[in-house]
Amino acid sequence: MDELARCAAMRLALLLLVSLVVAGCVPRGAIPGRDGQPAAQALDADHPMTLQCRAELAGDRVAFRTVPDRLNENGCSVLGAVQLADIGTPSAGLGAMKCSLARQYARWVRDIVQPAARQLLGSPVARIETFGxxxxxxxxxREGARLSExxxxxxxxxxxxxxxxxxxVSVLEGWNGADERVRTFLRTAHRGGCTLFRVGMGPESNAxxxxxxxxxxxxxxxxx
Ligand SMILES: [Zn+2]
Known part of the structure; x- marks a missing residue:
């Protein structure tokens, strides 16, 4: 092979390598984040961070099943999600959750909600009601606003x-209700949630x- 041909072959190989690396950097099924970057939350079911998260769920003795990835219309997606089956406290209304959200939710219930209920209300929580x-x-x-998480x-x-x-104990009646212990419990659950999730919003955020x-x-x- 003469010098010119070898150089061209090397250039082609380099180009192939670069495109493989670039392709490998973007998670399959990635959707654009808010700044045009692939969103961290776009990790799919086979992404190493999702696998790691599922191992952590199992380590926390959480029972769950894996939810198949799907991209929906309007930019919505369910990627790298699980359906919680047993976290020790029944929770009504939970649907598919990104694995990291499910992990933090289970930890919130175990480490924040249950201790606060025992300490402030004198009884553990038997069931959690969710809106999904x-x-x-x-x-x-709001029409035209960015996509909700x-x-x-x-x-x-x-x-x-x-x-x-x-x-x-409901957020609607208890947050500003007559029972001070209930008010403290709900605020403890909210504030504790802010340490485990990135965003926490309650009755004081907006109507x-x-x-x-x-x-x-x-x-x-x-x-x-
Ligand atoms: Zn919400």
């Missing part, structure tokens, strides 16, 4: 708790959140 996880809609349901199965809305002794606590693992940090 995945929903393909813009932020706050719910559209990526990356958010959960918690509406209330049933205690083992039968009492019911749309008067009846639930919203937690998500989107970009940015916000706690109100």
């Amino acid at each position: 996880t995945y929903a393909c809609r813009p932020v706050n349901g 719910h559209g990526l199965a990356n958010a959960v809305d918690v509406a209330g708790f049933t205690l083992a002794d039968g009492r019911r 749309l959140h008067r009846d639930h606590l919203h937690f998500d693992l989107g970009q940015g940090r916000y706690c109100r």
